[in-house]
Amino acid sequence: MTTPRTYGDPCALTRALDVIGERWALVIVRELLFGPKRYSDLQGGLPNASPTVLAQRLKELEGADVIQRRKLGPPARAWVYELTDWGRELEPILVRLGHWGRRTPRHDAAGMLSTDSLMLALESHLDLTRLGGLTATYLVDLGEDLFTVRLVDGALAIRREEPAHHDAAVRTDPTTFKALVIEGRPAGELGGRLTATGDLEALDRLLGALSD
Template sequence: MEVDEMATARTYGDPCAAARALDLLGERWALMIVRELLFGPKRYSDLQAGLPGASPTVLSQRLRDLEAGGVIQRRRMGAPIRAWVYELTRWGHELEPILVRLGRWGSRAPMTQAAGTLGADSLMLAVKSHLDPARLGDLDATFRMELGEDVFTLRVAAGELTIQRGEPPQWDAEVRADTAVLKALVIDGASVAEFGDRVEIGGDGDAFQRLLEALATG
């Protein structure tokens, strides 16, 4: 294991606000943990699954650092889950627009050969990063997005999109697909018709098409 991955409590010793932010978030995997928690709480095992490149030792240390810094918190969920989960604090949630903008900036960076497949949370961030709100028009709709075992609620209203992990109480359109298909639709600009039964759309398919058309691909 790299020595710098084990270092903790490092600081730039610089009073600049950007430097103080990097004291909290500059360690490897820190922002990736924030990405995994943007749309709702997760158990430790879920974080491990979403960040397979992080060793258990490093992941545990980053979680402790982020909790100590007030970015995340740990709490016990009640029935029916009855498990300890990690979630962003209110202050931690303020990082969402920063990660969205970082995703837009990073979309122009070259893809490395070692790059793996995009996970469900990465794709939800990609939806927000690629979205051009001006293209939403008067769309007002709730979407149930099912990606394997992951379910998200996407809500569009007043030219804004919010995303949350979990089942919506009601929805206008339901979309079932695998992550490769959604990546092609969101990032590559592919059309639904290209994938046949690999993508299932129930309810208001026109609303989902309008959402896709509001994504700035390429």
């Protein structure tokens, strides 16, 4: 029987790494930050993780109370993985780690990112101090995945779901969204690959707060 490795060190940092330091563990957390996913959805977002490793990491994270399994009600009736309250506390840590990782010399921008990774990049690149006390709700439609981006007095929350109401909407594909958020391409240069509707002033304020 495989058991998680441990540093055997009482330092709080190493105890944290005992829980989320194995390969793919934090990436699984990233994929669940904005809402629950089925196992097949996790596989789709992590194509380079072998089924054996993915299943093992999910088992370890569930055993450590970072994630939990839950059965959805009708009509889906599917089992999903989701973060526990303790697991969700990793969100600001991943945002800060993303800030740090953007400066790594080992940088390959050519690969495709999962939609959850793109939304984490949005959170990481967004300079909330430039938004003042903006309150607005946005729909981000990336084709198969819909996200709610909600700002309340400058505080940000993102969920993988369609909002009941939105002030503005962005509809595009993941590659174009990557160009907008990560590569810093102006929306006007993206042509028909991006559609914006609703309160365009509120949307311009959001996009104008994106940092390099």
